[in-house]
Amino acid sequence: MDGSAPKDNNTSLLSSPFSSPNVSALLKIKIISWSQETGLPASVCVRVGGRFFNLHKYPLVSKSGYFKRELINSNEVELPQDFPGGPETFEMISLFIYGSSTLVDPFNVASLRCAAEFLEMKDEYSSGNLCERFDIYLNQVVLQSWEDTLIVLQKCQSLDPWAEELLIVSRCIESLAFMACMEILDPERRRDQPVVTLEALSTQRWSSAMVQKILTQNVWIKDLIALPFGFFKRVIGSLRRQGMKEKYVSPVVLFYANSALFYENGAKENADVLLKGILDLLQIGGTGGRVIPVGFYFSLLSESLKLKLDKEYTSKLQNQISRMLHMAQVEDFLLPESGTDDISSSIEMTTMEKIVSTYVVFNMCPNDGNPSPYSSVVAELWDAYLTRIASDAKICAKRFMEFIEIMPISCRQNHDHLYKALNTFLQASSLASCIMVHTELSQDEKNMLCKYLNCQKLSNEVCIEAVQNELMPLRLIVQALFVQQLSTHKALKECSDSFRYAHCGDFSGSIPSSRFANSRSQNLVDSPWVDVEDTRNLPLSFLLEKEMEKPDLCKKEYESTSFRIQTLEQQLLVLKRSIQLQNNSKKREQVSKKVTSCIGTMNLASQRKYASRFLNVFRRLILFSRTKAKKKPSVAGVWTKTM
Known part of the structure; x- marks a missing residue:
């Protein structure tokens, strides 16, 4: 995504073409040439981070307000440890002082501009001084190119607070946001691949593999999510200020979260802070949050439970998921981790109970008194979820009935999934009784469990299966017959x-x-x-x-x-x-x-x-x-x- 200016052929995204040995050799040549031309020796010693530079006094005081003050009473100057860019940057500044003007590129322009500001190399001391020249290069070259702007922004991480005070970071962020908007709004700048929107994401199940596939087709999004979170957050804010629609902004946040929280292996430092920041960017509860795939919200909720995030954030996620529960898939639901002693009281099951209960409260009895048209969908999802956890022999019959009762029976238009859940539970209980985990369920307990089943709402195949199922109570078999x-x-x-x-x-x-x-x-x-x-x-x-x-x-x-x-x-x-x-x-x-x-x-x-x-x-x-x-x-x- 380039702007109006083409990228310099000598500039690479990996490293600067101007290495330290080359600069050192050029500086020595410049110092020798100056001595030969003027007949004056290098009388000033400047120390920067353990390195010593023997330079001439006149070029320094003629272009730098800092050296003009420091060299009044002494010929030795020691720059502070926080000098922008360190010895390498000062070495290049010295070259410019001696008249060289060809060694600037996107990799060093930020540190050179900060160093020039520290040394007070402004037009008031010399016409066409370094501060103004570097600003022109930034504005007319770097900020017109997507790749160059990214390079400068990455280099600004080690130049705080100078890069912030000189507005280099702000200018880069605004430039990136503008070019991203143009990538979407201007057909002539758009790439061959279509722009990713939330509508396209909603048709697919959320997964890291799906995200990686999309990122290979959208380089500009891939570049943005590689930024540190502090810069990324500001870019997202600038995108919204410049008018980019939320359906284009939210996918970028989703991809960043997937890369930073779920895709990278190993422990992540300050993961809780990062997760909170991502949740703030998503604007949960607003209109934009409703079009984000519900599977992604489940992933964030799972991560927040692992990190033991503040209840404020987990509650926001639970409420948002409850509003969109009918759009979920059973694979999105939270499952207790393997090896959990008591699944029925695990944090995942407790959270799922709260989500479904919240959905029932807000969707079962709207203003007209009729249940939501999506209630039957949620009921089938919940019954299918119960089928997954029913195989745990440690769940007692009373607790399993509580799970069933969370969703009102009136919402269940089809009882096939409920039958499968009950059948799985009875099979697990029967197996558990054989290995002496607990006693076998009595007929009364089976009757209490199966009282929720309505054989008239079973499909013909499932009804025939129920008739032949020896685990089912006699009352249910007779009803099915x-x-x-x-x-x-x-x-x-x-x-x-x-x-x-x-x-x-x-x-x-x-x-x-x-x-x-x-x-x-x-x-x-x-x-x-x-x-x-x-x-x-x-x-x-x-x-x-x-x-x-x-x-x-x-x-x-x-x-x-x-x-x-x-x-x-x-x-x-x-x-x-x-x-x-x-x-x-x-x-x-x-x-x-x-x-x-x-x-x-x-x-x-x-x-x-x-x-x-x-x-x-x-x-x-x-x-x-x-x-x-x-x-x-x-x-x-x-x-x-x-x-």
């Missing part, structure tokens, strides 16, 4: 209605299919319950002749299907009686055997098969009964008869 029975009746009724509505118009020729708007099988080919060939488009005479060829076979199939249907009804009656006797403890074993014997007949595939065959035979018998009156009627006569 009853729901399956209702589903069977409904399926048979829909099949019957589908057959009648789809074929009535073909046989009578008087009832159009449009009268049955609610029929699920207006198109018989698409119906999953009919396993026969499509005969709607065949002539009626062809159907009659086909059925008259095998009347005995049709009758036999009808009797067989009728017998099977009667058997199924008897089994359903037995099931109803078993439900009425479920509270009788002496007959529980007998009920279980009957329930087990009925499971096979409740199989959905068998229901479809019986219904399909029944409909096939029923259709054939109707045709057969209509043709029985006449042995060989003509097609026209049959049509008139049916009319």
Whole structure:
């Protein structure tokens, strides 16, 4: 990201091209040349950080107000330890004093400008003195280039307070912020890769790998997050002052936090101070904070818990996450660290309880009295989270019920995740009882745990699994069987209605299919319950002749299907009686055997098969009964008869 001025070919981002040996050799040549020209020896000794410089008095006093005062009564001067840049910088200043003007670059201009200020090398002592010349170089060369400005800003870290007082740091920060704004606003300066926004980040799960991939495509962001936090914080403030939208500013803060807190390995010094500063930059609670990925907030919250940050900051994070909880993924939630003695009372679980409870308080009963439309999403997330922690055998039944009750049952539109959580907990408890960790759960405890499950809100697959699950209490199994029975009746009724509505118009020729708007099988080919060939488009005479060829076979199939249907009804009656006797403890074993014997007949595939065959035979018998009156009627006569 360059400005109007191109970068000097001799300047590298790694090191300055002007090394100390080269400068020392040039300085010696200058001193010898001056002595030869003037015939005067080098009579002044200047000591800087352990090094001695023998120089001529006149050049020093003619360009430096500092030396003009110090050399009145003495020819020896010792510069203080905090002299900007140290001996290397003074060596270069000496070269400029002797007339050299070619050794300035972005790597040394900041230290040279601070040293010149210390030595008072201003225009009042000599026209075109070093202070003014370095300012011109900074303004017209360095601050017009993104890379050069970054170099100067990095070098200013060791020049405090001189660089701050001379506004070198401020000018660099404002220049970087301006060029960053131009990178986004000016299409001609924009790079090939698109600018990163929070909208783009919200479609991806937050992770360090994702951040690193984005940084390889956005060099200007990568450069900014390499700055020390003090400078980075000021750059962000300048970006906002200059009008950059928050959707562009916040990703830069997110990437900086990821690099400084999560990506770098090893212990980080002053990590708590850094985290507090990042939280302040994010403006949590404002409009900009709502578009930051909630997964990133969870990462910050996890880090704040590890660092034991002030409650003020953790509370802000928890409240912000509660507002955006419906946008989270279960992978974002805090999980207790492995090896935790008591997961149920860990800091992570306690924090997650507070977050979900806060969400319930502020979203379950808004002004209109109706729950938030996202409540069911949060309920499923919470149940999926409980499934993850339910495998810990140390969680007691009472504590697990408290976790379930945090989210009101009315919010759970689907109970599949809740069933999985309960099943995982029962499996862990059963295994724990086998290894004598604690006693096995009683039937009453299982009933209390499973009272939250509504079998009518289970999917068909999960409901069938619940029926066959030996860990589930008998009451739940019976409820699941009853729901399956209702589903069977409904399926048979829909099949019957589908057959009648789809074929009535073909046989009578008087009832159009449009009268049955609610029929699920207006198109018989698409119906999953009919396993026969499509005969709607065949002539009626062809159907009659086909059925008259095998009347005995049709009758036999009808009797067989009728017998099977009667058997199924008897089994359903037995099931109803078993439900009425479920509270009788002496007959529980007998009920279980009957329930087990009925499971096979409740199989959905068998229901479809019986219904399909029944409909096939029923259709054939109707045709057969209509043709029985006449042995060989003509097609026209049959049509008139049916009319």
